[in-house]
Amino acid sequence: MLARxxxxxxxxxxxxxxxxxxxxxxxxxxxxxxxxxxxxxxxKPGDSEFQHRVxxxxxxxFKSESAPVLAAFPEDADGPVRLIQASAAxxxxxxxxxxxxxxxxxxxxxxxxxxxxxxxxRTGVGISGVPHRQWRGLMKYLYAFAHGEETTYAxxxxxxxxxxxxxxxxxxxxxxxxxxxxxQRPEQQDNDLQSWFWAETAAGTMxxxxxxxxxxxxxxxxxxxAFGIAR
Amino acid sequence: MPRLEDLTEVARQGxxxxxxxxxxxxxxxxxxxxxxxxxxxLVTTAGLQVRGDTPFSNNDQSFRVIPANxxxxxxxxxxxxxGFDRSAFMRDVNISFPVDRLHELVERGVIGSxxxxxxxxxxxxxxxxxxxKETGPEVARRLIAEGVDAVFLTPT
Numbered sequence: 001m002l003a004r005x006x007x008x009x010x011x012x013x014x015x016x017x018x019x020x021x022x023x024x025x026x027x028x029x030x031x032x033x034x035x036x037x038x039x040x041x042x043x044k045p046g047d048s049e050f051q052h053r054v055x056x057x058x059x060x061x062f063k064s065e066s067a068p069v070l071a072a073f074p075e076d077a078d079g080p081v082r083l084i085q086a087s088a089a090x091x092x093x094x095x096x097x098x099x100x101x102x103x104x105x106x107x108x109x110x111x112x113x114x115x116x117x118x119x120x121x122r123t124g125v126g127i128s129g130v131p132h133r134q135w136r137g138l139m140k141y142l143y144a145f146a147h148g149e150e151t152t153y154a155x156x157x158x159x160x161x162x163x164x165x166x167x168x169x170x171x172x173x174x175x176x177x178x179x180x181x182x183x184q185r186p187e188q189q190d191n192d193l194q195s196w197f198w199a200e201t202a203a204g205t206m207x208x209x210x211x212x213x214x215x216x217x218x219x220x221x222x223x224x225x226a227f228g229i230a231r
Numbered sequence: 232m233p234r235l236e237d238l239t240e241v242a243r244q245g246x247x248x249x250x251x252x253x254x255x256x257x258x259x260x261x262x263x264x265x266x267x268x269x270x271x272x273l274v275t276t277a278g279l280q281v282r283g284d285t286p287f288s289n290n291d292q293s294f295r296v297i298p299a300n301x302x303x304x305x306x307x308x309x310x311x312x313x314g315f316d317r318s319a320f321m322r323d324v325n326i327s328f329p330v331d332r333l334h335e336l337v338e339r340g341v342i343g344s345x346x347x348x349x350x351x352x353x354x355x356x357x358x359x360x361x362x363x364k365e366t367g368p369e370v371a372r373r374l375i376a377e378g379v380d381a382v383f384l385t386p387t
Contacts, residue, residue: 001359002276002352003384005367007258011374015384027257028384041277041385042332045323051332055383059266059342062381068257121304124321127286168286171309179321190318228289 003028007067014061016041016054020070029067032058036077039190043077050077098209101202102139105132108180115183124175128168129157132176138169146209163214163225170207170229177203252363262381269380272346273299274370276354277320277327277387278310287353292361294370297349303330310353310387327385346379354387 003013007029014030017023018038023031034054036043042051057073112132116123130138137155144151145166156165178193185192198204211230214222262269278287280295286309287295297306303324308317319326330349336342350370352362374382 001252002274002362002367003382004254004258005363006274006371006374006382006384007260009368009371009375010260011371011379011382012260012262013382013384016386018386025253027254029257029259038387039317039319039327041327041387042325042329045319045326048325048332048335051325051329052335055329055332055336058383062262062266062269065261067259119304121302122321122324123304124307124317126282126307127309164288168309175317175321178318182318182321193318 001026001028003031012062014058016058017070020072023070027068030061030064030069032061032071032073034073040077043073043075050075097200097202097205099202100139100143101206102136104202105135105139105176108177109133111180111183112176115179118183123179125172125179128165128172130155130169130172132172142166142169142210143206146206146213148213163222166210166214167225167228170210173203173207177201264380266342266381267340268343270344270346270378271333271342272374272377272379272382273328273330273333273349273385274351274374274382275328275349275385276352277308277385278353279306279308279328279351281305282307290356290358291353292356292359292366294366295351297351299330299345299347299349301330306330310355327387329385333383343380346374346377348373348377350374 003015004026007013012030013028014032015028017028017031017033018036018041020033023033032054034041034043042054044050053075054073057071061069061071109132112123112125125132134155138153141151141153152162153165156162160168174197177197181188181193181196188196198208208230211226213226214229215226217223279297280286281297281301282305284295287293306324306328308320325331328349328351333342333345337344350373352366356362
């Protein structure tokens with residue numbers, strides 16, 4: 001769709017597509033279908049030769065003298081097929097870890113910081129704008145919110161609503177926990193990471209409770225925000 | 232995979248019924264020079280942004296500019312969803328935004344050069360009319376103004 005808009009303006013495009021059935025309907029001018037999971041467009045993280053083979057196949061489509069062209073990349077890559085939602089991961093409510101996660105965050109900080117150091121400073125944490133070393137106060141606020149208290153976070157960035165802030169903070173928390181966990185257990189895949197986060201951490205329980213509180217609201221905007229948090 | 236037969240029934244139906252704009256043909260622009268002389272741009276729908284830029288929100292059809300020389304550590308993803316595995320991107324930016332690979336292709340002489348700026352949109356939009364009519368063409372105009380010859384697009 002975006003490829004069509006750019007091509008229409010006069011620029012040749014080549015696009016990687018993950019759903020062949022959709023590409024057949026939308027008809028981007030030149031598309032390479034790859035049989036990889038969502039989130040794995042180039043196939044294998046950390047495998048530059050494999051990624052180069054995907055790129056070469058996509059760039060090869062620029063030779064075509066008509067459109068649409070839909071080619072298929074011949075190699076498979078391993079990856080998770082089914083992801084886990086918060087609701088599916090927590091099978092036993094008695095295992096809820098209903099404590100304030102500030103200490104948990106502190107305990108994971110070493111792993112998280114090592115992950116960042118090992119990845120040349122790269123981290124997915126940072127969209128809420130609150131540095132992780134200032135999360136103690138943030139956890140207090142989130143925990144109180146999760147437990148139905150009337151509460152506010154004094155250092156909330158200006159110009160965004162509380163619902164938006166909750167969503168960004170939830171994403172930052174998930175990124176922090178996943179990166180810390182990948183440092184602890186490098187072999188773990190997304191399913192393992194999600195199961196661990198939602199079923200075995202205090203932060204996972206807290207976010208599930210925040211989502212439950214939002215979901216219980218009569219206000220539709222608030223209700224919808226719940227969906228973005230516990231998944 | 233996502234070969235649809237590998238997904239859960241709910242996910243499969245979701246994708247099959249995802250509102251797509253059906254077309255019977257495609258626009259076509261011929262690449263008029265060899266790849267070795269082409270200035271290539273990268274455009275993604277993975278919801279990426281430079282750290283500190285405004286995160287994408289729901290149904291956000293605007294775009295973010297990512298200068299081609301942005302270090303990988305300063306590129307973050309604000310598109311999050313149960314629908315895909317974020318750990319791959321956390322491990323390697325190139326999995327959906329192959330900046331290092333493209334720079335290597337320039338070094339190897341496979342492609343001529345890269346554009347000054349790359350562009351990023353949010354993915355999985357149910358009704359991307361604004362991208363089709365406004366923001367997509369706007370990015371195309373900017374790319375043409377930057378002297379770009381061809382565009383490579385990657386999904387989430």
